[in-house]
Structures are given as structure tokens and as C-alpha cells.
Amino acid sequence: xxxxxxxxxxxxxxxxxxxxxxxxxxxxxxxxxxxxxxxxxxxxxxxxxxxxxxxxxxxxxxxxxxxxxxxxxxxxxxxxxxxxxxxxxxxxxxxxxxxxxxxxxxxxxxxxxxx
Amino acid sequence: xxxxxxxxxxxxxxxxxxxxxxxxxxxxxxxxxxxxxxxxxxxxxxxxxxxxxxxxxxxxxxxxxxxxxxxxxxxxxxxxxxxxxxxxxxxxxxxxxxxxxxxxxxxxxxxx
Numbered sequence: 001x002x003x004x005x006x007x008x009x010x011x012x013x014x015x016x017x018x019x020x021x022x023x024x025x026x027x028x029x030x031x032x033x034x035x036x037x038x039x040x041x042x043x044x045x046x047x048x049x050x051x052x053x054x055x056x057x058x059x060x061x062x063x064x065x066x067x068x069x070x071x072x073x074x075x076x077x078x079x080x081x082x083x084x085x086x087x088x089x090x091x092x093x094x095x096x097x098x099x100x101x102x103x104x105x106x107x108x109x110x111x112x113x114x115x
Numbered sequence: 116x117x118x119x120x121x122x123x124x125x126x127x128x129x130x131x132x133x134x135x136x137x138x139x140x141x142x143x144x145x146x147x148x149x150x151x152x153x154x155x156x157x158x159x160x161x162x163x164x165x166x167x168x169x170x171x172x173x174x175x176x177x178x179x180x181x182x183x184x185x186x187x188x189x190x191x192x193x194x195x196x197x198x199x200x201x202x203x204x205x206x207x208x209x210x211x212x213x214x215x216x217x218x219x220x221x222x223x224x225x226x227x
Contacts, residue, residue: 004158035217040124040219040220041219041220042204042206042217042218042219042220043159043204043206043215043217044217045214045215048214058214090158090159092158103149103161103164104161104215105161106158106159106160107158108156108157108158109156109157109158
């Protein structure tokens, strides 16, 4: 299994541009998550999904959108990039979503710089 | 809001010594805690977890201690090795489950 994969690894955007961060998992996990990690900080939850067709906001959803058309994929969309969205983005997945039963597995991250 | 935080941002340890990383949490309803290790340029990697009905759990060279009275969590690494150099995060989940709240991280530097 490849686990959780993310593309691209690094991207530079100009203010106002849009892009989609890709995330895929091949573990047949129901739950998927998007986090952002600012320098020297912990992870903050942006959006999560409990299954195909279902998404919910996390702690910091503003400026982002997600979709979950399949179990495997959970893309994160930035419509109008802002410097405040400069961060490292991590995608994660877990089987049950009940944190006490299943740990979350993380992808390698996408580093985004908005200038 | 509820939060999880860490006492020490950076910990320098001599190779072979034991490391102790501390974490405080504020949500008394938290019932599940995890320690993650994050190496440079990589995503967080699960180390060990503990449920609120336990006060100690041991893994390979790692031990997590939970003190619910003072809402304190610690990670002990025995015989610290250069490969242990990383940032360590604690995370907690409340009774509602499925969402983790992460602390700010502690960087561990192992000196040869």
C-alpha cells in the first residue's frame, strides 16, 4: 500500500490564483482530513470527511473547499489564494473516524507559498 | 476554546540519555491522547496513544504517562538516539471523537 499520497509537494501561487491540492489513500479508510501547519505550530483541522459525499468544516475552513466523490480521493481547493494561506498542508485518513479506535495516518504534505 | 499545549518548545538531549516531553491539555472531557513524531519535511507519524482510563502505557523505548488530575501528558523516550531528533506533538480527542486537537510541538535535538 502507498498509504496517503499528496500532490504537489511544493507550489508557489500568486495572490488571487486558485489551485487544488490532491490527496489519495489506498487503505479503504472512511475518514479523511485536511490540516494546515504554520511554521513552528501544531496542526489545525480545515475540513474532514466521514465518507464519500459527506464533508464537514473543521477549525479553520475559511478560504477552502473540499469534495469527496470517492472513498479514495479528498481534494482541497483554494479559490482565491491569500498570503495567509502560506502553510504546509497535510492530508490524513483513518478507518473508523473514532479517534480512540483508529489513529490517523498522514501524507507527506504539500508546501504552499502565496506571494 | 479547548486547547492542548506544551511546556517546552525545544529539548536538547545527550545521546543515550532519557527524554521527557510534556504536554498540558485543558479539556476535561478529553478521553484519548496521541503522541506523534514529525521529522523534517515529513508528515506526523504515530508513536503511541493512551485512553483516559489508563495512566501509563509503554511501547518500544517510549512510555506515555497521563495525569488526569492536573490534565498533564508526558512522553518518555528511553536511551535517546539520533534518529529520535524530530518535533513531537501531543494531540487529544474529546468524547465526540473523530477530531484531534494538536498541541504546538516540542523539538527534540539529540547531541552525539
